[in-house]
Amino acid sequence: MVTKYIKITPPVFTGLDEAADALKNGRLVAFPTETVYGLGANALDENAVREIFTAKGRPSDNPLIVHIADISTLKLLVMKIKPEAEKLMHAFWPGPLTLVFEKSPNVPKVTTGGLDTVAVRMPDHPVALELIKKAGVPVAAPSANRSGKPSPTLAEHVLEDMDGRIPYIIDAGPCRVGVESTVLDLTEDTPVILRPGGVTIDMIEDVIGRVKQYKTEANIEMIKSPKSPGMKYVHYAPKGEVIVVSGKNKVSEWINEKLSEDEKNSIKAVVVAADENIENYSAGIKMSYGSIKSPQEAAASIFRIFRDCDRLGAEKIYIEAIPEYGIGYAVMNRIKKAAGGKVVNLE
Ligand code: AMP
Ligand code: MG
Numbered sequence: 315m316v317t318k319y320i321k322i323t324p325p326v327f328t329g330l331d332e333a334a335d336a337l338k339n340g341r342l343v344a345f346p347t348e349t350v351y352g353l354g355a356n357a358l359d360e361n362a363v364r365e366i367f368t369a370k371g372r373p374s375d376n377p378l379i380v381h382i383a384d385i386s387t388l389k390l391l392v393m394k395i396k397p398e399a400e401k402l403m404h405a406f407w408p409g410p411l412t413l414v415f416e417k418s419p420n421v422p423k424v425t426t427g428g429l430d431t432v433a434v435r436m437p438d439h440p441v442a443l444e445l446i447k448k449a450g451v452p453v454a455a456p457s458a459n460r461s462g463k464p465s466p467t468l469a470e471h472v473l474e475d476m477d478g479r480i481p482y483i484i485d486a487g488p489c490r491v492g493v494e495s496t497v498l499d500l501t502e503d504t505p506v507i508l509r510p511g512g513v514t515i516d517m518i519e520d521v522i523g524r525v526k527q528y529k530t531e532a533n534i535e536m537i538k539s540p541k542s543p544g545m546k547y548v549h550y551a552p553k554g555e556v557i558v559v560s561g562k563n564k565v566s567e568w569i570n571e572k573l574s575e576d577e578k579n580s581i582k583a584v585v586v587a588a589d590e591n592i593e594n595y596s597a598g599i600k601m602s603y604g605s606i607k608s609p610q611e612a613a614a615s616i617f618r619i620f621r622d623c624d625r626l627g628a629e630k631i632y633i634e635a636i637p638e639y640g641i642g643y644a645v646m647n648r649i650k651k652a653a654g655g656k657v658v659n660l661e
Contacts, residue, residue: 330444334449337354337356348438349489350491350494357454374427380432380455395415415434469484474621507526556653557631565591566594578597581628603619
């Protein structure tokens with residue numbers, strides 16, 4: 315299959331009509347959202363959705379998020395909309411918050427990985443919204459990576475994983491947020507954050523009061539007996555060993571001591587650290603995730619950094635922990651998962 319690559323620069327959407335028609339007619343289209351690139355199919359078309367699982371190599375019990383461009387479409391997808399859901403949609407849509415509802419019979423079970431619930435969100439990206447509107451259907455879209463690879467934050471990442479496997483890739487440049495959406499399950503009495511993301515627990519609690527959020531460590535344990543089927547598959551790690559180090563002052567000293575002479579002078583070890591500290595490290599390759607003062611910069615760069623480490627063939631990846639406030643919590647969740655839950659704490 316030849317993959318057609320379409321570059322779009324909003325507010326001009328030339329070229330989007332063809333992709334929207336294809337989507338409506340059961341074909342796959344990779345498209346940008348504010349979080350990461352998604353691999354979209356008509357969420358109500360079983361055969362189209364099956365092709366997502368084939369193209370990604372994704373296990374069939376890992377449910378997809380359905381993307382919509384207007385709230386009226388939600389009624390088609392879910393049994394009922396609770397007052398908390400109304401408040402959250404009002405506060406955060408369009409945006410990086412996915413809500414889990416009881417599904418309506420209109421949604422095929424392939425889309426929900428066999429579950430009776432459906433995850434829905436409205437993305438905050440002009441190209442995503444325009445594409446969904448033009449297609450006129452709700453769009454099931456997981457991240458557009460091959461299963462087991464980091465989520466794509468550039469169209470080039472999608473091409474790397476999906477060239478020849480899907481008919482369309484839409485390129486609108488880098489994703490603004492850079493980590494996947496927060497997933498909040500509203501089907502229980504107390505809502506539960508199943509995956510941390512761009513919308514933080516504080517932001518959610520300001521709107522609907524107390525919610526539950528498992529610690530990332532507990533979350534990694536739960537991978538063995540998952541609450542959300544997707545959880546057991548979120549074990550992406552770069553090919554090299556990931557070592558996360560946290561502490562106030564001694565992080566660079568500790569890492570420099572661990573680095574062998576060979577690692578200091580080769581591409582075998584990579585150090586990933588904040589702009590402000592990167593000078594302190596003596597590794598052969600150093601990559602910055604942005605300023606220590608801006609966890610958003612780390613969010614926007616972390617998946618690209620993972621891919622760059624793999625491309626270099628790095629054997630060890632030392633990562634300076636980032637402060638866990640705001641979106642920093644979601645970034646550390648992805649980093650800890652890449653490290654298999656192990657964090658060296660020097661405090
Ligand atoms: P991805 O789009 O690749 O980030 O994957 C979507 C994630 O959303 C999955 O890994 C699931 O954990 C979660 N998800 C989707 N649908 C549901 C659902 N019905 N119930 C719980 N979690 C869900
Ligand atoms: Mg994914």
